[in-house]
Amino acid sequence: GAVVSQHPSRVICKSGTSVKIECRSLDFQATTMFWYRQFPKQSLMLMATSNEGSKATYEQGVEKDKFLINHASLTLSTLTVTSAHPEDSSFYICSATGPPNEKLFFGSGTQLSVL
């Protein structure tokens, strides 16, 4: 079946640094990708939706200049957390969908810890 690969699975960084998370669709063209954030014991909250070749659409309350999303190809989307702070520590997970069956597949997630 289709696979979405997300890297890294875990990252620890110092406050003020930037972290890039990659999400790749391995055997289908991901025309749309979604980025979610999940705090402990909370729901997954959608951060943004990106369509290949277009600017991402951010959910209310999500800073687009802090969470940079690039979806330049049909197989890769990246989320960059700029100037990370401890409150950005969370589990980030991507999902992707595309033709032919438009099913939604999730990456394995990235646990970000900002010291």
Place this chain on the structure above:
Amino acid sequence: KQEVTQIPAALSVPEGENLVLNCSFTDSAIYNLQWFRQDPGKGLTSLLLIQSSQREQTSGRLNASLDKSSGRSTLYIAASQPGDSATYLCAVSIAGANSKLTFGKGITLSVRP
């Protein structure tokens, strides 16, 4: 604004029990509803997807039902096994196959050997 609720937050049962996980949503104008499984620190695995026009879906020991008018869905797990221990998330889509999902907080299930 769509809200998805899953109660209780945690459940512990002995192996072999049949169990029902509940999910409720506030806006019945949904496109579909999905049940996912999430293992600790891992991504999500889609278990069952029910379109708004459907009443239920089955896969192996799992059966999911949907009552759109009352805003409820249940996930039935037959003959539970320790390997079923995980967090089960319910999510609804309101605008189409590629639209965003609204998730519940999940139910953490522990099946005791």
